[in-house]
Amino acid sequence: MADEVKKRPKIIPKQIPMPEQDPIERGKNFNEVALGFTEEQALAEAQRCLGCLKPPCVRGCPVEVPIKDFIILMQEKDFIGAANKIKEKSMLPAVCGRVCPQEDQCEKVCVVGKKFDPVSIGRLERFVADYERQSGTKSKVEMASSTGKKVAIVGSGPSGVTAAGDLAKMGHNVTIFEALHKPGGVLIYGIPEFRLPKSIVASEIDGLKDMGVEIKTNAVIGKLYTVDELMDDFDAVFIGTGAGLPVFMGIEGENLNGVYSANEFLTRTNLMKAYDFPEFDTPIKIGGRVVVIGGGNVAMDSVRTALRLGAKEASIVYRRSHEELPARAEEVHHAKEEGIKFEMLTGPIKIIDNGEGWVKAIECMRMELVEPDDSGRRRPIPIEGSEFQIDCDIVIMAIGTNANPLVPQSTSDLELNKRGYILASEETGATSRPGIFAGGDIVTGSATVILAMGAGRKAANAIHKYLVGEEDEELSGNGDNPVS
Amino acid sequence: MAKILEKRKVRPDVYFFRLSTPEIAKKAKAGQFIILILHEHGERIPISLADINPEDGSVSIMFMTVGKTSTEMATFEVGDEIADVVGPLGNPSHVKNFGKVVLVGGGFGVAPLYPIAKALKAAGNEIVTVMGARNADLLLYEEEMAATSDKVLVTTDDGSKGIKGVVTLALEDELKAGVDLVLAVGAAIMMKFVAKTTEPYNVKTIVSLNPIMVDGTGMCGACRVSIGGETKFGCTDGPEFDGHLVDWDLLMSRQRMYLKEEKEAMERYSCNCVPIS
Numbered sequence: 001m002a003d004e005v006k007k008r009p010k011i012i013p014k015q016i017p018m019p020e021q022d023p024i025e026r027g028k029n030f031n032e033v034a035l036g037f038t039e040e041q042a043l044a045e046a047q048r049c050l051g052c053l054k055p056p057c058v059r060g061c062p063v064e065v066p067i068k069d070f071i072i073l074m075q076e077k078d079f080i081g082a083a084n085k086i087k088e089k090s091m092l093p094a095v096c097g098r099v100c101p102q103e104d105q106c107e108k109v110c111v112v113g114k115k116f117d118p119v120s121i122g123r124l125e126r127f128v129a130d131y132e133r134q135s136g137t138k139s140k141v142e143m144a145s146s147t148g149k150k151v152a153i154v155g156s157g158p159s160g161v162t163a164a165g166d167l168a169k170m171g172h173n174v175t176i177f178e179a180l181h182k183p184g185g186v187l188i189y190g191i192p193e194f195r196l197p198k199s200i201v202a203s204e205i206d207g208l209k210d211m212g213v214e215i216k217t218n219a220v221i222g223k224l225y226t227v228d229e230l231m232d233d234f235d236a237v238f239i240g241t242g243a244g245l246p247v248f249m250g251i252e253g254e255n256l257n258g259v260y261s262a263n264e265f266l267t268r269t270n271l272m273k274a275y276d277f278p279e280f281d282t283p284i285k286i287g288g289r290v291v292v293i294g295g296g297n298v299a300m301d302s303v304r305t306a307l308r309l310g311a312k313e314a315s316i317v318y319r320r321s322h323e324e325l326p327a328r329a330e331e332v333h334h335a336k337e338e339g340i341k342f343e344m345l346t347g348p349i350k351i352i353d354n355g356e357g358w359v360k361a362i363e364c365m366r367m368e369l370v371e372p373d374d375s376g377r378r379r380p381i382p383i384e385g386s387e388f389q390i391d392c393d394i395v396i397m398a399i400g401t402n403a404n405p406l407v408p409q410s411t412s413d414l415e416l417n418k419r420g421y422i423l424a425s426e427e428t429g430a431t432s433r434p435g436i437f438a439g440g441d442i443v444t445g446s447a448t449v450i451l452a453m454g455a456g457r458k459a460a461n462a463i464h465k466y467l468v469g470e471e472d473e474e475l476s477g478n479g480d481n482p483v484s
Numbered sequence: 485m486a487k488i489l490e491k492r493k494v495r496p497d498v499y500f501f502r503l504s505t506p507e508i509a510k511k512a513k514a515g516q517f518i519i520l521i522l523h524e525h526g527e528r529i530p531i532s533l534a535d536i537n538p539e540d541g542s543v544s545i546m547f548m549t550v551g552k553t554s555t556e557m558a559t560f561e562v563g564d565e566i567a568d569v570v571g572p573l574g575n576p577s578h579v580k581n582f583g584k585v586v587l588v589g590g591g592f593g594v595a596p597l598y599p600i601a602k603a604l605k606a607a608g609n610e611i612v613t614v615m616g617a618r619n620a621d622l623l624l625y626e627e628e629m630a631a632t633s634d635k636v637l638v639t640t641d642d643g644s645k646g647i648k649g650v651v652t653l654a655l656e657d658e659l660k661a662g663v664d665l666v667l668a669v670g671a672a673i674m675m676k677f678v679a680k681t682t683e684p685y686n687v688k689t690i691v692s693l694n695p696i697m698v699d700g701t702g703m704c705g706a707c708r709v710s711i712g713g714e715t716k717f718g719c720t721d722g723p724e725f726d727g728h729l730v731d732w733d734l735l736m737s738r739q740r741m742y743l744k745e746e747k748e749a750m751e752r753y754s755c756n757c758v759p760i761s
Contacts, residue, residue, distance in 0.1 A: 179701050181521055181528075181568040189703075218570040220701055224511055246705040248715065255708050255715060255734055257741045264704035272527065272698070278752050281527035281553055282698075283745035357737035404702050406720065 013116040016045040018123050023337035027307050030193045030275060033334055034098070034123075042127040046074040048112055049119045056109040057121060062454030063162070065089045065096075067106055067121055074124060083132035086125060087141065091165035091207065092158065092453065094133060094200045095187060097126025100450045101328050133203055141211055144171035149467040152177060152234040154221045154407060157185020158449045159240035159440030161208060162456030163463070168211040170464045175234070176208075177219040182271065185242055187449070189271040190263070192301050194308065195331075198270070222406030227414070227436060236435045236463045239411075239422060240456060243441035244404030248397055249293070253351030258285060258359035262294070262302045262398035269305050287393020288312045291362050293348055294398030295320065296446075300331040302396045303340050315341035315390070317348060319367050319380040343390070345369070347382060351395055361389040400446050407442070421445060429459030430466075437463055486520070486569040489542055491562050494624055498548050498592045499558050500534065506541030508571045514599035515577030515692065515724055518543065519700045521568040522557055529553055530573070530697045530719075532596035532669065534625075543571075546595035546624070552749040573700045574723045577690070581608040583664035587633070588614045588651050588678050593670025594625045596692065600667065601632040610634050612663075614654045616674075620645035652681040659685045666690070668727065672736050679727030689727035693718050695738055710734050 019035040020026075026033055037045065055068040066085050073082040086093045102108075102122035110118035149172045153160045156178040164174045182188050187201045209215065221227060221241070230237050246261030248254050265284070268274040272282035290306035292299050295318035307314040316335070318325065321344050325332055336342070345367045354360035366386035369378035403420035415423040415432035422431055422438040429437040439455030441447055490502035508518060517532045535544035549555045560566065577600050585604050589597045594615045605611050613629045616639040623638060623645065630636050637654040638646030647654050651674065655666070659682060666689040668678040675691040682689040695707040695718040707718030710731035716722065 179570070180699065181570070189699075218568050220570060220573065223572055223701075224507060244701075244703045245717075245720075246703070248705070248708075250715075255710060255738065257738060261705040264698055264706045267698055267704050273525075277745065278552075278749045280525045281522075281749060283527075283742045283749070285741065285745075357734075357740075404720075406701060 011048055011050075011112060011116060012044070015048075015117040015120045015123075016041045018120070020334075023334075023339070026194065027304075027338045030308055032197055033194050036130055037123055037127045039131075042074065042124060043077070045120050046071050046124055048116075049075070050111055051075075052111050056111065057106040057119075060106040060109040062105065062450050063089050063457050065093075065106075065125070070128060071119070071121075071124060074128065079128055079131045080135065080137055082128045084140070086128060089457075090453070091162050092187075092204050092449075093125050094129035094204060095158075095196060096450055096453070097122050097124075097129055098196050098200075099191060099448075101448055103329055105450070130200075133200070138207075138210065141169060141207075143169055143211065146173070147171040147468055149173065149236070150175070150234045151463060151467070152230040152237045153240065154227065154230075154237065155179075155185055155240040155242060155440075155442075156183035156205070156215060157240060157242050157440065157452065158187065159452035159456035159459075160185065160238065161205065162453040163238045163240065163439070163460040164213045164456075165208055165211065166457060166460035167463060168208070168213050170460070172464070172467065174212075175214045175216060177221050177225070177230075178215060178217045179220040179241075180271065181217050183215050183217060189267045190298065190301070191449075192266065192270055192305050194304065195301065220406065222410040227407060227411040231435060235467055236437065238429070238456070238459050238463060239407055239431075239436065239438040239442060240440045240452070241404060241407050241442045242452075243401035243446050245402040246397065247400045247402055249348065249399065251348060251350050253353055253359070254397075256351055256353055256359050257357050258287065258393055259351060259395045259397070260285075262292070262298045262396055263401070265302055265396050266298070266305065269309070275305075275309055284309065285394060286310050289390075289392040290314045290394040290396065291317055291390055291392040292396045292398055293317050294400075295325040295327060296398065296400075297327045297331055297448075299396075299398035300327045300335050302398050304331075304335055304338060306394065306396065307338060307340065311394070313341065315343055315392075317343045317346045317362070317364060317390070319345065319347040320377065321345055321369060324369075324377050345380065347380065348395075349387070352389065359393060359395055361391045362395055363387060363389050401441070403442060403445075411436070419445070425462075427458060428462035429455060430462060435466065437466075485565045485567065487565050488560055488562050489540075490544075491560070494546070495592070495622060498546060498624060500544060500546050500595075501557075501560075502535070502537075502542045502544045503566065503569060504541060505543050505569050505571070508569065509536055509538045509541045509543050512536045512543055512572035513576030514579065514603040515596075516572035516574050517700075517723060518545070518569055518571030519573060519697070520545075520566050520570070522553060522560075523567045526567060527553055528570075528698055528700065530694070530700055532692065532694075532723075533572070533599055534595035536599050546592050548592050551746045552753040555750065555753060570700065574719060575721075577603065577667070577724060579603045579607050584610045584612065584662065585665045585667060586612045586614060586655060586658050586663050587629075588655055588666060588668040588670070588674075589629075590616050590651055590670035590674040591622065592624055593674070594629060596669045597667075598625060598628050598632065600669075601629060605632050612637065612658055614639065614651050614658070616640065616651035616654075618642065650677070652677050655681055659687060663687050666727075667724075668692070672732060672739060675727060676730075676732040676736075679730065679732075683728055690724050691727035691730060692723045693725055693730065693735060694723070695735060696741060708738070
């Protein structure tokens with residue numbers, strides 16, 4: 001690697017730890033777990049960055065946040081400058097700094113990480129975004145002059161918001177249609193308050209409104225309007241509806257009272273604020289013992305939410321082993337600190353009725369891992385005769401989602417794959433219909449916030465080209481637009 | 485936001501609202517529902533449409549004050565705004581010329597039959613409406629149903645009006661005479677018995693299910709129902725299903741999931757009932 005290590009003090013080998021709420025205390029509240037760096041801590045961590053000439057971290061980021069540049073600005077204590085630098089590429093820095101799987105992306109390829117702990121890029125991004133928000137200064141967004149073109153965005157989750165922000169900057173007139181009564185998609189209904197405060201999401205969404213993006217809530221596309229109808233009124237449409245439809249296992253007892261999909265459990269808690277029932281009208285059931293099936297981020301969010309709602313015991317049941325847990329390492333670590341139980345190599349086979357239509361227990365089998373399956377992970381198979389029961393009151397299924405059919409099925413001539421997801425180019429989001437683009441979970445199936453943002457970014461660029469054409473683009477001087 | 489254009493107290497415990505929802509009114513079809521949220525702290529409540537008026541941009545609902553939200557909603561007056569109204573949701577009723585259709589409704593559940601009756605009538609069907617209540621005072625929407633039906637059969641438990649007995653009694657007489665389709669809307673228990681009554685006659689019976697919902701767009705799965713042994717979502721697969729295939733006991737059990745919380749919310753509301761503006 002030709003990266004030159006500049007003259008600087010010796011690198012601190014370990015990351016600066018970020019202050020967190022006490023694990024026992026935080027298990028009783030919905031406040032944010034990680035408290036964020038102080039200015040001194042942020043500066044010390046920023047000093048660990050080498051400022052590589054060809055920074056691999058930037059290429060490790062799905063939206064190519066100018067990581068090196070913003071950290072160098074931090075080293076110079078120009079935190080607002082750093083925030084503006086990030087916003088050239090990301091609409092949601094305060095969100096990404098909190099929920100991105102940095103260990104698999106930017107931090108994974110950090111040069112410092114070859115010898116020591118990688119630079120805590122996510123925490124620095126979070127610090128800068130929080131600093132800017134708390135300072136009350138609004139970063140100036142460079143807006144291109146109006147193109148007179150109208151773009152409809154279906155869904156206000158990470159992909160839709162990113163596409164909307166980029167397209168607005170490019171001078172297009174953007175309207176977002178959101179099915180729920182609050183914008184933000186999974187950032188609002190899915191990811192819990194203790195991991196991503198909703199006020200932060202609201203503030204990042206407000207940034208979009210400041211840019212002139214119109215957000216229509218309570219607008220279910222596929223019902224109130226079809227995409228075909230949107231195509232009559234808009235010059236292009238981006239579909240970013242997310243995956244949506246919760247998957248159940250198809251085991252006996254799954255419709256008993258006390259069995260939730262993670263989507264329902266989290267929506268009641270996060271979007272509808274059931275944790276504050278009866279102050280808020282939406283109720284939620286919580287019992288002494290809660291079992292969550294699954295090992296991803298959604299499973300961790302659900303089990304930690306259950307704990308905070310007052311479960312005496314909250315467990316993860318996962319059919320593979322610790323090593324295969326798909327959740328972010330930090331979430332698993334936090335869950336363990338909070339006292340969440342992990343039943344690994346365990347697969348549910350049926351949910352048992354208490355005789356009155358409610359969950360009494362879940363019957364499981366122990367699993368062992370054999371040769372890898374198509375996903376490259378070792379395949380779990382049940383061990384004969386290992387059946388056992390876990391007594392519980394609530395079971396939460398966090399085993400993924402399927403494509404929500406509302407938009408795909410109500411749009412004519414839109415090609416879908418055999419699982420009902422929209423077929424779209426990975427590079428441009430272009431679908432089988434000219435002018436209709438798609439990205440995020442409705443194309444890829446369940447993935448991460450940042451990957452959806454990356455898809456929104458690519459689609460925005462492609463939509464821009466589609467709307468103004470290559471030639472016009474050069475004429476209008478948008479060819480080197482910083483966001484393209 | 486949806487402004488209340490008209491409010492009628494149709495019974496001491498039942499209210500009729502006409503809401504200004506121009507976009508929804510343009511798209512809504514018979515058999516669909518909306519979800520509404522009263523205010524910032526409100527829950528999402530699915531309600532069937534009792535009328536659809538694209539001309540004046542309104543949809544109507546009828547609701548009974550059973551819990552906290554419906555009781556609070558009854559305090560809203562003409563000109564007040566309901567914070568959020570989403571729709572139209574669910575699939576519209578299948579409308580074509582079936583021949584002779586019997587519509588069955590109980591109590592305030594008759595209201596959603598009205599737009600369905602209008603649509604089926606316009607498609608050329610012969611419409612017989614069977615509507616029941618405990619007594620004559622509790623009957624609703626008689627005029628409206630009479631206007632869209634070829635025949636209205638009223639039943640009351642106490643015999644104070646029409647046929648003494650329950651709706652299935654009147655339905656059975658019609659079945660004997662020959663019916664092409666039965667469609668029932670109302671309490672689960674009523675729909676269950678309608679389906680049981682039609683089964684021996686082998687008459688296709690559509691029921692409009694009302695499970696608990698949250699988002700109403702297929703995202704949460706709270707509204708799981710079992711149809712012919714298969715799990716379906718009330719919101720996106722329904723709300724109408726083949727009544728002969730519904731697992732009624734499951735539906736009714738799931739409808740009772742939050743009884744305790746509903747009671748708690750109601751008691752708390754009754755104690756410090758502050759009408760919200």
